[in-house]
Amino acid sequence: MTRPISRRAALAGLGLAAASAGCLGRTENIAGRDPHSQLTLEINTTPADADPNGIRIARQLEEHLTAVGIDVRLNTVGQTDLWRKVLINQNFDIYVGQFVETEPFDSDALYGLTHSQFVAESGWQNPFGLTEIAVDDLLERQRRAAGSDRSDAVDALQETVCDLQPFSVVAFPDALTAVQRDRFEGWTADRQPVSVTGLLGLSRVPGADASGDGRSDGGNATADGDNTTSSATATDADADGEGGVTLRLVTTDNRITENWNPIAAEYRKYGTFTGLLYDTLVRTDGESTVPWLAADWERVDETTVDVSLRDARWHDGEPVTASDVAFTYRFLRDTSLGSVETSVPTPRFRGRSSLVEDERVLDDATVRLTVPDVNETVVARALRVPILPEHVWSERTDAATIAGFEFDFETTEAVVTNNPDPVGSGPLRFVEATAGESVVFERNPDHFLVRSASGDDTETADETTDPRAGIPPRYHGKPAFDRLRVEVSPSDISAVEAVAGGIADATVSNLGPESVPRIGRSDDTRLVSGRSAAFYHVGYNVRRSPLSNPRFRAVVARLIDKSAIVEDTFDGYAQAAASPLAASPDAVPASLAWNDGTDPVHPFFDDEGSLDVEAARAALRDIGYRFDSEGRLLSRGQ
Amino acid sequence: MSPFLSVLSSVVGWVAVMLAVASVAVIGPARLRETWSGLRDRLWDARRAVVLVCVVLLASAVGRPALLNVSRLFGLQATAFIYGLEGGFVAWIQATFASPALTAYFSRVYVYGYAFLVAFPAIAYLALPRTADLRRLLVAYALNYGIGLVLYTLVFAHGPRNVMPDMVTPLLFTNQPDVILLASEVNENSNVFPSLHTSLSVTVGTFAVLTREEYPRWTAVAVLLSLSVVIATMYLGIHWLTDVVAGFALAFGCVALAYRLVEPRDAAAEPGDARDRRRSGSEPAAED
Numbered sequence: 001m002t003r004p005i006s007r008r009a010a011l012a013g014l015g016l017a018a019a020s021a022g023c024l025g026r027t028e029n030i031a032g033r034d035p036h037s038q039l040t041l042e043i044n045t046t047p048a049d050a051d052p053n054g055i056r057i058a059r060q061l062e063e064h065l066t067a068v069g070i071d072v073r074l075n076t077v078g079q080t081d082l083w084r085k086v087l088i089n090q091n092f093d094i095y096v097g098q099f100v101e102t103e104p105f106d107s108d109a110l111y112g113l114t115h116s117q118f119v120a121e122s123g124w125q126n127p128f129g130l131t132e133i134a135v136d137d138l139l140e141r142q143r144r145a146a147g148s149d150r151s152d153a154v155d156a157l158q159e160t161v162c163d164l165q166p167f168s169v170v171a172f173p174d175a176l177t178a179v180q181r182d183r184f185e186g187w188t189a190d191r192q193p194v195s196v197t198g199l200l201g202l203s204r205v206p207g208a209d210a211s212g213d214g215r216s217d218g219g220n221a222t223a224d225g226d227n228t229t230s231s232a233t234a235t236d237a238d239a240d241g242e243g244g245v246t247l248r249l250v251t252t253d254n255r256i257t258e259n260w261n262p263i264a265a266e267y268r269k270y271g272t273f274t275g276l277l278y279d280t281l282v283r284t285d286g287e288s289t290v291p292w293l294a295a296d297w298e299r300v301d302e303t304t305v306d307v308s309l310r311d312a313r314w315h316d317g318e319p320v321t322a323s324d325v326a327f328t329y330r331f332l333r334d335t336s337l338g339s340v341e342t343s344v345p346t347p348r349f350r351g352r353s354s355l356v357e358d359e360r361v362l363d364d365a366t367v368r369l370t371v372p373d374v375n376e377t378v379v380a381r382a383l384r385v386p387i388l389p390e391h392v393w394s395e396r397t398d399a400a401t402i403a404g405f406e407f408d409f410e411t412t413e414a415v416v417t418n419n420p421d422p423v424g425s426g427p428l429r430f431v432e433a434t435a436g437e438s439v440v441f442e443r444n445p446d447h448f449l450v451r452s453a454s455g456d457d458t459e460t461a462d463e464t465t466d467p468r469a470g471i472p473p474r475y476h477g478k479p480a481f482d483r484l485r486v487e488v489s490p491s492d493i494s495a496v497e498a499v500a501g502g503i504a505d506a507t508v509s510n511l512g513p514e515s516v517p518r519i520g521r522s523d524d525t526r527l528v529s530g531r532s533a534a535f536y537h538v539g540y541n542v543r544r545s546p547l548s549n550p551r552f553r554a555v556v557a558r559l560i561d562k563s564a565i566v567e568d569t570f571d572g573y574a575q576a577a578a579s580p581l582a583a584s585p586d587a588v589p590a591s592l593a594w595n596d597g598t599d600p601v602h603p604f605f606d607d608e609g610s611l612d613v614e615a616a617r618a619a620l621r622d623i624g625y626r627f628d629s630e631g632r633l634l635s636r637g638q
Numbered sequence: 639m640s641p642f643l644s645v646l647s648s649v650v651g652w653v654a655v656m657l658a659v660a661s662v663a664v665i666g667p668a669r670l671r672e673t674w675s676g677l678r679d680r681l682w683d684a685r686r687a688v689v690l691v692c693v694v695l696l697a698s699a700v701g702r703p704a705l706l707n708v709s710r711l712f713g714l715q716a717t718a719f720i721y722g723l724e725g726g727f728v729a730w731i732q733a734t735f736a737s738p739a740l741t742a743y744f745s746r747v748y749v750y751g752y753a754f755l756v757a758f759p760a761i762a763y764l765a766l767p768r769t770a771d772l773r774r775l776l777v778a779y780a781l782n783y784g785i786g787l788v789l790y791t792l793v794f795a796h797g798p799r800n801v802m803p804d805m806v807t808p809l810l811f812t813n814q815p816d817v818i819l820l821a822s823e824v825n826e827n828s829n830v831f832p833s834l835h836t837s838l839s840v841t842v843g844t845f846a847v848l849t850r851e852e853y854p855r856w857t858a859v860a861v862l863l864s865l866s867v868v869i870a871t872m873y874l875g876i877h878w879l880t881d882v883v884a885g886f887a888l889a890f891g892c893v894a895l896a897y898r899l900v901e902p903r904d905a906a907a908e909p910g911d912a913r914d915r916r917r918s919g920s921e922p923a924a925e926d
Contacts, residue, residue: 042718047800048808049827056804073718076796078828081710436703490827493811494818501641512803514812568804 036628039546039635040071044085045096047076049491050252052512056569057170057536057560058096064559068616069633080255083266087347088122090129092541094556098534100124100348102175102192102270103284104584105533107154108378111139112351113580114166122410123265123347128166129543135160143355146375155589158579162592162601165553167539171566172583174573175532178499178519179506181205184247184480187506187528194249194508196275197285198530200427200449203480204245244482250495251508254488257439260430261419262386263332265347270534271386272508273486276441277315277424278386281307281325287585289380291470293320293387293425295365302373307383309365310448310467314389315422315429322367326359327390329369335414337397344412355382392423427479441484449478493518500525513571529573533583536574546635551623557602559616564609578602645816649753656754657761664758664856665765673765684769687776687900694780698787705791706826713794716831720880721801727879728798728872729805735873741809744870748810749817752835752867755842755860762853763845770902771852775845778896782837785888790829797830799875806875833877836885837892839864844893 043065045051045058055076062074077085086095101109112118116136118125138157145153175192185205188198259267262274279293291297297307312320332353334343346353355378358370371379396414399406422430427447433439443450448467468476487504489495492515498504500522511519519527538560540547547553562576578599581587592600605612605619617627626634661670673680681688756779763772799808811818846853846860868885871877877885 047796047827048803049800052803055801059802059804074721074801075715075718076801077715077794078710490818490821491808491811493808497641497816503641514803514808 034636036626036634036636038069038071038628038632040073041065041547042073042075042093043096044075044077044082044092044094046079046082048512050079051098051510052492052514053173053510053536053569054096054098056512057538057565060565060569061094061096061538061556061560064561064611064616065556067611067613068559068620069627069631071632079253079269080266086539087124087127087265090122090127090541090543092539093544093547094541095539096170096536097539098173098269098536099580100268100270100534102195102272102532102534103197104191105581106377106381106584107142107157107581107587108351108381110157110161110580111143112349112354114161115139115351117354118350121345121347121350123345123350125345125347125350128539129541130164130166131542132160132164135164143372143374143378150375150377154581154587155591158581158587158589158592161580162578163554164550165540165557165602166542167537167580168553168557168560168602169577169580169582170536170538170560170562171570171574171576172535173510173532173570174529175534176511176516176573177507177528178496178511178515178525179528180499180502180504181524181526183505186474188530189528191530192270192532192534193528193530194506195270195272197283197475199247199272199276199484200475200478202247202478245480246483246485247479247481247506248504249484249486249506249508250489250498250504251486252489252491252495253509254436256486257433257437257488258435259418260422261415261417262388263335263346263348263415264417264419268348271348273428273439273441274386274422274424275426276428276484277422277426277430278388279312279424279426280386281383282380283384285472290472294383295469297383299376299379300368303370305369305371305379305383306362307367307369309367311365312425312448313446314425315444316389318389318391319364320387320389320425321364322361323364324390325367325387326361327394328385328388329353329356329359331388331393331397331414332385335397335412336399337394339397340399340409340412342410344410344415347415349385352382352385355379387425389423389425428484431483436488438485438487440486443479443482449475491515496525513569516571516573531575531583535577535580535583537580546625549623552620552625554602555616555619555623557599558605558619559611561604561606561611562599563597563604641816642819645820649749649820652750653753653757656750657758660754660758660856660859661761661765664853664859665762669765672767676767677764680764680769680772684764684773684776687773687780690780691776691783694783694787698783702787702826705787706828709791709794709828713792716793716795717801720795720831720878721798724879726802726805728875728877729802731872732806732809732875736807736809740873741813744866744873745810745813745817747863747866748835748870748874748876749814749820751863751870752839755863755867756838758856759842759845759860762856763849766852768902770900771845771849774893774896774900775841777900778841778845778892779838781892781895782834782841782888785892786832786834786837789832789884789888790826793831794828795831795878796828797876797881798872798878800827808875810874810876830877831881832884832888833868833871833881834885835871836868836877836882837888839867840886840889841893844889848893 043058043062045054048055058074062072065072082095082097086092112125114126114130114135116131119129119131138153138160141153142150142157177193179187182205184202186202187193188201192198253269255267256273260274260277261267262271262278268274281292281294282289283292293310293312294307295310297305300306307325309320309322314320331337332346332349335346336344355371355374356369357372360368362368371382393414396412396417398413399409400411400413400416427444427449428441429444431440431442451467486508489498492509492511495507495509496511496515496518499507500518502524516527519525540553542548566572566574566576577594578601579588579592594600605616620633628634759775763775798806843861843864846857850857868882871882872879
């Protein structure tokens with residue numbers, strides 16, 4: 001930025017000298033031109049301590065961009081700062097990160113990610129700044145169409161997005177987790193093990209040492225009593241204290257110890273723990289959608305959905321009502337509820353919440369949502385937003401202030417609050433936290449998952465009054481722990497060591513190639529891996545030249561050696577892909593299928609395993625870029 | 639016992655042993671006895687320096703989380719700059735020299751050796767009849783910490799192991815994973831510029847050279863050990879060369895400043911001062 005200006009200043013000095021010599025015109029013509037300089041791009045990602053994989057992808061890209069003559073600045077920032085920079089301030093060139101959904105997702109996820117209607121908003125809605133009519137049209141089409149029409153639209157959408165490359169999909173990681181063998185079982189093996197449904201699906205290992213397990217309900221009536229064994233649990237007073245059984249997790253991500261705001265984009269990774277605090281109306285369970293906080297929902301006509309609620313209470317004892325649901329949708333569309341000039345939509349769940357256009361409370365337990373004429377799949381997606389208590393969040397609709405001063409009228413208290421003492425209706429409720437160190441949740445004894453225990457079942461055999469109707473039996477009576485404690489660990493290695501040493505039951509955050517081999521060294525520890533849909537990607541700021549040029553982005557995409565990344569960075573625990581929907585069943589057209597180790601659309605400039613620099617430069621020359629005599633890629637006006 | 643407490647007690651235990659051995663070998667039993675009897679006077683004499691160090695350490699412990707937030711939000715994002723400046727130098731060190739024996743050596747030096755290196759001079763200079771060196775040392779420590787804290791706040795950067803994990807192995811943490819718990823307790827991974835390990839070690843090394851007449855044995859040990867710590871910071875992938883260079887600059891600056899700030903007060907300190915001064919360093923002092 002400063003270099004051309006100073007050079008121009010120098011030329012201005014020369015110009016003065018030249019003017020006295022009487023050749024002003026020509027000098028002015030030269031001095032008036034901005035000189036070309038080397039293209040500089042900044043890559044942002046988190047340090048290895050926070051995520052061992054993203055930085056390795058960034059490093060490879062940095063090396064390859066440097067090799068073709070670009071001046072690369074590789075910048076590492078904390079996780080909150082990365083998303084603040086990318087999602088909130090949109091002040092970035094390139095970032096490396098992960099998508100936010102771990103379960104295989106529907107193509108409608110791309111609506112929030114790439115639709116141009118969100119171009120002026122902050123958050124996970126179109127962080128790239130893509131404005132393409134073709135993409136918008138296909139996004140609308142896949143919302144309306146059904147059956148094979150929809151498949152066609154989804155195929156075309158993926159092909160268009162792949163061509164335009166607002167982001168380059170790198171790989172779908174296997175979610176690796178080190179777990180204790182003898183404490184909990186039922187770790188999901190085909191999906192992300194530490195997820196809302198994954199954690200709720202856990203059960204106690206029968207006969208596991210339950211030192212201090214005061215209250216053993218349901219299946220493991222024999223569990224308590226064995227108080228003397230296991231140095232692992234006996235040494236740690238927190239393991240199973242007075243509160244009963246504790247599930248102890250370790251993570252390198254300290255954000256959950258500071259902030260419990262389900263709509264704060266920069267503080268959420270996948271939203272697993274806020275997902276346990278806040279219920280959604282429906283949940284995906286494997287490939288089906290099951291009613292959750294909603295007892296049922298019905299499509300009355302094309303544009304109307306009636307949702308009836310289960311009998312539920314907020315963690316503070318207030319009842320969950322239809323008006324809370326109506327409030328939530330209104331609030332997600334505009335967290336200011338009209339109190340500031342422009343609407344301030346949420347930085348998360350924007351694609352989903354944009355579907356609900358109006359909401360009406362029919363009675364205490366029924367709400368009528370107005371949706372556009374869209375297909376069933378998309379409607380179900382719209383029902384997957386966290387339902388928030390009106391009596392808490394309606395207080396947070398004013399513009400955010402620091403010491404009384406408003407900084408930005410487009411920021412409401414709701415999107416910046418840490419949401420201390422979160423009040424949800426979910427199966428877990430907040431107990432305590434020490435910022436940067438740990439957070440403790442406890443089981444919500446009032447939740448519908450645990451409500452009809454033992455005797456009640458026989459009396460309320462009637463399907464309609466069963467408080468758990470429609471919920472898969474494996475979640476009944478869950479969670480299988482009384483407390484959930486998340487401890488912050490400085491790196492993936494120490495997280496694995498904590499599990500191996502018996503002071504934690506499972507790791508949450510990503511494990512890298514240094515830590516995975518350690519899992520096998522302890523007999524009590526095993527590796528659980530499931531495929532995650534949270535793909536690693538390289539995101540481009542399409543608002544900035546030359547990343548605004550889809551041809552330039554296509555060349556950058558071809559500098560990423562996805563196969564090598566899968567092999568070296570992930571040690572094989574990942575699958576390279578071209579489409580963001582590669583984890584979703586039957587979603588990827590043959591034209592985008594990854595085969596024979598090469599990308600079907602943007603193949604790596606491969607020269608026997610390393611980058612073919614000449615081919616990459618030739619590709620850049622072909623699309624109009626130029627190099628100086630030292631091989632530096634030139635740009636103007638950066 | 640939690641892993642954190644066990645590694646902490648292991649460090650404290652080993653350092654205590656090393657301090658005891660070095661006290662006998664370097665200071666000598668007679669002088670130690672003399673120190674014991676004169677302890678209160680000498681501490682009183684150096685009280686301001688002692689209080690200064692305590693205040694700085696306390697401020698660092700209390701203020702660090704808040705300053706870290708300031709650094710994250712408003713600090714100079716220097717990782718890209720430092721990495722661009724020196725590239726893969728640290729990776730080269732590891733690729734060229736790394737061996738299991740050296741890794742074991744440098745890991746121990748970085749944790750145990752460093753703690754010993756910083757702690758011992760305080761005892762050694764306390765054992766000198768005049769407190770000038772003790773006061774200079776403490777003032778230099780306080781300056782190191784204070785200026786280091788300011789620079790940590792101004793400059794936000796991650797170390798090589800966090801930026802080039804494909805080329806730089808976090809050797810300390812892969813070999814002594816427990817230590818990471820201790821390290822993370824006293825240090826943030828974004829506080830790498832300057833290297834305080836380097837600056838404090840070099841400070842101690844410089845003082846050791848300046849007081850070589852009093853403790854010639856210590857000079858040899860301290861120089862060797864402090865250079866080992868300096869190399870260890872890079873060998874283990876924790877610091878950049880840039881951090882180390884800045885650490886040297888900080889150390890020399892702090893020592894020079896400590897000499898300017900602290901007056902020797904030859905006559906004032908102790909009545910027997912002038913007499914003691916004439917004796918050679920390791921010779922036992924007779925009276926109490």
